[in-house]
Amino acid sequence: MHTNYYFLRQLAPALEALLTGLRFVECFSQDRDEVVLVFAQAKGKQNYYKPFYIKAVLRPDFSGLLFPQTVQRARNNSVDLFEEVTNSLPGQEEVQGNSDETVEANRPGRAVIGVRSFLNERCLAILLEDKYTMLFKFFGNRPNLLAFHENTVTDLFNQKLLTDRQLVLDALDRPIDQSWEAFEKAGYDHRKLFPTFGKVVNEWLNEQAVNNTLTTPEAKWTLIQQTLQQLEQPHYYLTKLHHKPTLSLLPLGDIQRELMDPVEAGNRFFITYNGLTAFEHEKGNLLRLLEKRRKRAEALIEINLQRIVDREEGASHEEMGHILMANLHDIPVVSGSKSPETVTLTDFYRDQPITIRLKPDLSPQKNAENYYRKAKNEKIEEDYLTGQITAREEEITLLDRQKADLEAIQTLKELRRYSKQHNLQSDQLANQLASGDTTNLFKEVIIDKFRILIGRNAKNNDLLTQKYAYKEDLWLHARDVAGSHVIVKYQAGKPFPKNVIERAAELAAWYSKRRTDSLCPVIVTPKKYVRKPKGLAEGQVIVDKEDSILVVPRE
Template identity: 40%
Template sequence: MHLSYYFLKKLVPRLAERLTGTRLSAAFSQDKDEIILEFGSEGAIKLTIRAILKTEFTCLFFPDRFERARANSIDLFKDLHGQKVDRLFVYENERAFAVEFGGGDKLVFKLFGNRSNLLHFAPGGSLKNIFNRRLLGDLTLEEASLHKPALHTFDRFVSLDGDYRKMFPTFGKLAYQYLAGLLPVQSSPEEKWIAVQKVLSELDSDRYYLSEAEGRLVLSLLPAGDIRQTYTDPIQAVNAFCLSYFRTGNLQHEKDQAVKRLLKRVQQTESYLDSAYGKLAEISDAGKNEQYANLIMANLHQAEPRAEFLEVISFYTGEPVKIKLKADLSAARNAENYFRKAKNEKQELTRLQENIEAREAALDQMKIWLSEIEKLSAVKELRAFLKQHGLSGQEGGPVSGKAGKFREETFLGYRIFIGKNAKNNDELTLKFAGKEDLWLHAKDVSGSHVIIRHIPGRNFPAVVIERAAELAAWHSKRRNDSLCPVIVTPRKFVRKGKGMPAGAVSVEKESVVMVVPRE
């Protein structure tokens, strides 16, 4: 509730006491998801606001001091520098407030969770500038739309069938749960209204609770969850909340993210196993190629020239069998083809069985990890566990900032990068990849370069190579083939000759795997 309308109604008046009459002396950022605002008078800083606007965590923090970095920081909202603060106000029934300056400009704090932003509105209400320009919807936001007047009367409550969620959308999840706990299963509109008034009274009190609810650290205006500390000052309360989050992180949030990543791997592995078992059944059913080859060789004398079939009695079953032949080939050459198919099937069968065993073992291990993650009770333990088992998605040491230029997938702890076009392929292979990384490419056709990032002290598992090969096949001209040959080699064996076009390379040493193209 540290971003709720009801908390802002308490916080903003306290900020107004300290900011009214001061001037905005600095507004700068040294992190793409944070902005620092310093307000002062007579050369002294009176209040610093550190607005943290990350997707996973949004908070306003008020440090006693903040040391600006000498490099990698940028001034923002320059038109407001030096302007005097006239007043602060909260938008009605909304998670937003404004710092209004003497000239009529407003700096609006829009605290909408993972869509939070700071916006500068000129006098008259036109949008002049915003902090996070990635939030495209904010580019057309009208200041007037932030005011949401509402009629909170018992008659309107009854007209909404006593649905307090419709009447009080600003309550939020925690308040709804707290309210539900005050009511019997079957409640009359009058009973609900009395409970709503009690909650409103609690929300209007000057008590702030740092609690743990459903495994998450929360700042609440309601005595809910496992209360750790109680405060009477909103600035002190939100600072304590932010500091606790900085020190320990949000255990449940990080667990949820880890479980989400792991469940995705489980789903990928189960999908692969379903496909692999189907392929295994196909190969087993088609295992008659060696028998056909032997039957043809034993009955060469019966094969007519340019015949399309050979009908013989099988010495395997004692039953008649009709063997399809290629009419333009001799019987011996047809037998040779069946022998070759049988050999390929045996190799494919062996590879499939090995991969199925490896994936089944990996699946069992992932299910164990899911169970163990739920038992962890500290962020430090969770992060150590994820790092130990290659589950954090950051294995393999530092990765260049260029990583975001490529498609990326993490599979069983290994990072797989995929080029987007010819020039991007060159950058991935020649500039980004390390010599110990593994390089893959669909054989004899154009397609994306694929890199598996090497993890020191580990060999590349066959299942990881296969997954990367599937991606290389999918991102190539062989995408629609039933089976695709993919080149696999350490990056150090890949060269780019003088005059070669973008994306073209030569490979000094290679092995080839056969895979089904999969996204």
């Protein structure tokens, strides 16, 4: 939270008091992701008085500011930056010993006239004379330092961030309607109104809402307003959150120290975070990984429990089959032995009427048999859901034990040995397959609630077809050419819609060597007819029974 929007709002006036009147005399870098700015009272080139240093780290994984007392510039491997801004300017200077005589002298740099933050944006600007501005931009994993002349970017620290050249200084302020009415229109989702809160503030809000059992929108809105007031107060907490040093404006996590000055708070956090040893970094990363997996397992348990509850509400497929068989004589027959689309009968399980949907092209007795078949699949699915819950509960027990083991480890060597022995870094695939979570494993498309999974390469195709696809799923592949395996996941009791099959075939054609063809034949078959005998190369399979469809390749 070092570059959090609310921290920058309070840092700006503190820096303004320290920098106003000083000159921006030098800027250099001696590290790929670090830049040092020097401000001072100056008379003559390299003749500085009372220098003030800002050291900025601008890495994708961490960005922040340090205000050190001294900075030693290396003789080699350092480069001057932003020389257009720090160049010498002509000015009037008195000749020593004669107050009545003045001469033209070189005065380095431009004077600081102010420091400002921006509305709802993570930026900090140092305003200089002659309409120059040095802007620290802390946008996620794209931090940068930019020089502006008036509204136009004149130079960048990270030249690879090409879009930064399009930034307009006056357009950085981002007004957002943060009223109660806007909160209502946003469906009471505060994140749409306050994107600058970030993970720490949102975690604080969730924790407060749970602890105080806040359920109504009005109560949540009151909490948000109270939190905004706290964020504007000069209290800074150096805390540890999720095993990581954090600078927070809210009393959250394992608080190590409370500070009142934003410059001192920024310094202490910067030193603490960047002073972590390799052991502390790796241990914290592993503990966060275990906690992430635990939350995922808890979420999957909740999802599967809800599925079981949803299935138990109302009549089951087996009960509807029994009700149909017990009331065959009451079901009207339409055109021969066909059935109506719906029929209302007496539910003798609950002693109330029940409306049951029927397939008109089947007889009442065949409809009952269809419900019995669904009941069999329902039992299989219920057993699967129960098994998933048990597996996730066992996973949570294992994760808790591993977390306790990690917390007790005190050396890097022991930590790495434990991680390797327990496969902590590489068991993500097994967990994803066991949980049904395919995030980042395969390309995924959702069409009418049907999941379409696409293999990324030959090895990934084998993983998709052999490990993740089940016999009821639909398997597709462009005919006679190399390409991705495509799977449409089966949904119990639901036929594959024609538009879903066609879309999956278009994707199979696109992710194949026939991408540029005007039309492409695509194999379509249930996965149970796809097999991989020993000896076949990665991605190769044998299809025992197939249909085909002709489509236009489309991404």
